[in-house]
Amino acid sequence: MQVTVTVNGQEVTRDVEPRTLLVHFIRDDLLMRGTHWGCDTSNCGACTVWVDDEPVKSCTYLAVQADGKSITTVEGLEKNGELDPIQKGFMECHGLQCGYCTPGMMMVGRALLDKNPHPSEAEIREGISGNICRCTGYKNIVASIQWAAEHPVSTEASEVTA
Amino acid sequence: MQTPAPVDYAKATSVAHAIELLQQLGDEARPIAGGHSLLPMMKLRLAAPEALVDLNDIPELQGVRIEGDHIVVGAMTKHRDILESAILHEHYPIFREAEHVIADPIVRNRGTIGGSACQADPAADLSAVGSALRGTAVIQGPGGTREVPLREFHDGPYMTVLEPTEVLVALKYPIRPGAGSAYEKVERRHGDWGVATAGVFVVVRDGVVADCGIGNAAVGAEHYCSPGAEDALIGQPATEESFAAAAKVAGEQCNPSADQRGPVDYKRHLTTELTLRALRRAAAASQGA
Numbered sequence: 343m344q345v346t347v348t349v350n351g352q353e354v355t356r357d358v359e360p361r362t363l364l365v366h367f368i369r370d371d372l373l374m375r376g377t378h379w380g381c382d383t384s385n386c387g388a389c390t391v392w393v394d395d396e397p398v399k400s401c402t403y404l405a406v407q408a409d410g411k412s413i414t415t416v417e418g419l420e421k422n423g424e425l426d427p428i429q430k431g432f433m434e435c436h437g438l439q440c441g442y443c444t445p446g447m448m449m450v451g452r453a454l455l456d457k458n459p460h461p462s463e464a465e466i467r468e469g470i471s472g473n474i475c476r477c478t479g480y481k482n483i484v485a486s487i488q489w490a491a492e493h494p495v496s497t498e499a500s501e502v503t504a
Numbered sequence: 505m506q507t508p509a510p511v512d513y514a515k516a517t518s519v520a521h522a523i524e525l526l527q528q529l530g531d532e533a534r535p536i537a538g539g540h541s542l543l544p545m546m547k548l549r550l551a552a553p554e555a556l557v558d559l560n561d562i563p564e565l566q567g568v569r570i571e572g573d574h575i576v577v578g579a580m581t582k583h584r585d586i587l588e589s590a591i592l593h594e595h596y597p598i599f600r601e602a603e604h605v606i607a608d609p610i611v612r613n614r615g616t617i618g619g620s621a622c623q624a625d626p627a628a629d630l631s632a633v634g635s636a637l638r639g640t641a642v643i644q645g646p647g648g649t650r651e652v653p654l655r656e657f658h659d660g661p662y663m664t665v666l667e668p669t670e671v672l673v674a675l676k677y678p679i680r681p682g683a684g685s686a687y688e689k690v691e692r693r694h695g696d697w698g699v700a701t702a703g704v705f706v707v708v709r710d711g712v713v714a715d716c717g718i719g720n721a722a723v724g725a726e727h728y729c730s731p732g733a734e735d736a737l738i739g740q741p742a743t744e745e746s747f748a749a750a751a752k753v754a755g756e757q758c759n760p761s762a763d764q765r766g767p768v769d770y771k772r773h774l775t776t777e778l779t780l781r782a783l784r785r786a787a788a789a790s791q792g793a
Contacts, residue, residue, distance in 0.1 A: 343513065360513035360556070363543075382506045383544050390610055397610045402543050406513050407558060450610060471694055472608025 345409045349374070350418030358405045364398075365389040367405035368415060376416040376445050380474075387473030390446035391415050397453045399472070416445035419452060427490040428452045437486030439477040446473045451487040460491055506547035512555035519564060519644050519673055522557050526669045527646060529555040535671060536560075537580060537619030540611055565618070565673060568592055574676045576642075579618025583607070586617060586630075596637065596677065597789070598685035598703050602629045605687075608695045618672045621654075626661045627697040627722035633687065635729035636703045636719030639677040645670035655727045680715065683707045684789025688778040692765060698722040699765045700774035702754070706786040708742040713787070718750070723775050724759035732757045733779065742787045751780035 346355040349372060356371050365379045368391065377400060380388030384402040391400045392414040419426040428451045431437065438444050447470060454461055454469040461469065466487050467480070475483060512529065516522035526533050532554035536542055545551040559565060565580035568589045575595060577586065586592060587603035606612060606629050620630050621641065634654040641657045643650050646669055654675070658664055666672060685705040689698045700723050707715040716737050718730045730753065737750035755776030762768050 359510065361508040361511050361546075363507065366507070382547065384540055384611060387608075387610060396613045398614050399610055402540055402614070404513065404539070404543070404556075407515075407539075407560060409515070469609060472610040 343406050345405055347405075347408050347410070348412040350414055360404060360406050362405045364391070364393075364400035364403040364405045364408055364413075367408075368400060368413070371405075374415055374417055378442055378445050380442065380446075385474065386443070387446040387450065387470075388443050390449045390473065392449060392453065395453075395456075397450050414449075416448055419448060426452060427493045427495060428455065428487065430493065431486035431489035432483075434489050435482050435485040437479075437482045439475070439479045439482065443473055443475045443477075443483075447475070447483050447486075451483075451490065454487070455491055455494075459494065461487075463488070508543065508546035509549065509552050511546070511553060513558065514555065515558045515560075516562055518562055519671055522559055522562065522671050523644065523646055523669055525557045526671070529557065531668050533557055533668075535622075537622070538582070538615040539619075540607075540615045541619070541623040541625065559618075559671070570679070571676075573679050574640075575679060577617055577675045577677075579621070579672045579674055580616045581618075583612035583615045583617070583620075584609070587612060595679050596633075596683070596685045596705065598633055598636070598687045598705065598786075601687035602633050602689075602703060605629065605689045605691060605695070605698075611695075617675060621657065621675065622664055622666060622672055624658050624660075624662045624664050625697070626724065627701075628728075629687070629689065629698065629701055629703070629721055631658065632701055632703045632719035632721035632725075632728045634675060634677070634719070635727055636717040637677045637685075637705055638717055639675050641672055642674040642676060643670050644673045649673075651676075655729055658727060680705065680707055682709070682790055683715075684786040684791070686782040686785040686789070688782045690774050690778065697765075700760070700771050700778055702775065702778035702782045704779065704782040704786050706737075706742070706783060706790050708787050708790040711742055713737050713740050713742050713746065716750075716783075716786075718754055718779060718783075720754060720758055720775055720779065722760075722765075723771050724761060725754075725757070725775075726759070730754040730757055730779070737783070742791070744784070747780055747783040747787065751776045751783060754779040 378388040380386040534553035592599040689701040733754040740746040760771035
């Protein structure tokens with residue numbers, strides 16, 4: 343079946359089997375390996391991407407279901423060569439650790455801040471409750487998202503030079 | 505790597521179109537809603553449909569609205585939209601309380617109330633809510649539309665009264681002025697299936713329980729409800745003693761299985777305790793406390 347999707351702003355068309363999962367379409371057909379493929383059972387959240395700006399677990403979503411829709415992956419967070427604050431937050435606060443859950447954590451973290459720019463720690467923990475970190479390093483991940491909340495894009499230039 | 509077996513796929517654009525596709529594609533075609541039960545089952549070969557009819561892009565199946573004295577929830581309304589629905593929260597806070605403990609925010613972006621009802625998992629929280637509220641399933645098929653009480657919708661675990669070419673289009677809940685409602689759940693970790701759950705509504709008038717509905721999930725309660733406990737409570741004074749007596753019946757009359765979530769006596773104990781807590785809170789809300 344032919345599928346046309348917009349991935350990080352670029353339209354792509356591919357022929358896929360209907361059974362192809364979105365995570366494999368992204369990684370194996372589009373060769374974008376930033377999205378990780380983890381538990382395969384919609385528990386761990388490593389495969390989280392946005393479909394029409396909503397985070398979904400791409401291991402539990404067929405590529406054909408995304409036809410005509412817009413997908414954002416972790417590669418799409420960076421804008422004009424500048425990392426998104428959520429990415430900088432993970433650097434600043436050592437939120438990556440082993441790095442496996444990181445793309446999913448960043449996608450839910452960014453989506454959370456887009457809806458709620460100043461979340462409480464409890465709201466952040468609820469927000470990432472569908473994402474499992476097997477390093478169990480949630481403290482640094484929460485701190486990374488808090489860092490991003492404190493350094494939004496609009497004020498970034500001044501803070502970077504300050 | 506887990507991948508579903510080869511399958512055909514068609515995207516339905518309306519309910520009529522979905523029914524037409526199900527008729528064309530034959531008995532081994534299945535509708536797919538959020539896919540968070542069906543796709544994992546297909547990966548594990550527990551389900552092997554020959555074709556999927558995708559209901560996700562049918563606008564008429566979306567949303568929460570009031571029609572007369574009922575709240576109508578489109579079958580493809582997502583868990584997140586139920587969690588955030590002001591209409592549902594105003595009339596039945598039980599929905600928000602239940603949604604808070606269903607899966608996680610990303611899964612709630614995708615999973616639907618109708619998909620949950622049709623999956624008929626014995627631990628489905630919203631099925632206990634629907635039975636407690638004595639809701640109705642609105643079903644459309646080639647011959648037209650029919651309505652089935654939610655307490656008759658499930659034939660057993662993973663079984664419903666839907667025919668292969670029928671589609672669940674909406675769930676309806678009667679509005680009950682003055683009702684309080686609450687949901688209680690014990691789970692091993694946040695977002696897991698319940699070990700035991702209780703969802704109730706209570707209408708208290710002049711200190712007496714005028715009406716109530718008691719639902720339980722995950723403990724083998726037939727049709728996710730406890731009519732025996734309801735009979736024990738309706739007409740009784742709205743007191744701790746009455747709630748405890750009714751909750752005891754719920755614990756006695758459910759039929760839990762021992763599994764990795766716990767032994768039978770523990771689940772009965774939880775059913776009693778959670779039903780009591782839910783009744784207490786719902787009755788207090790009904791009395792404006």
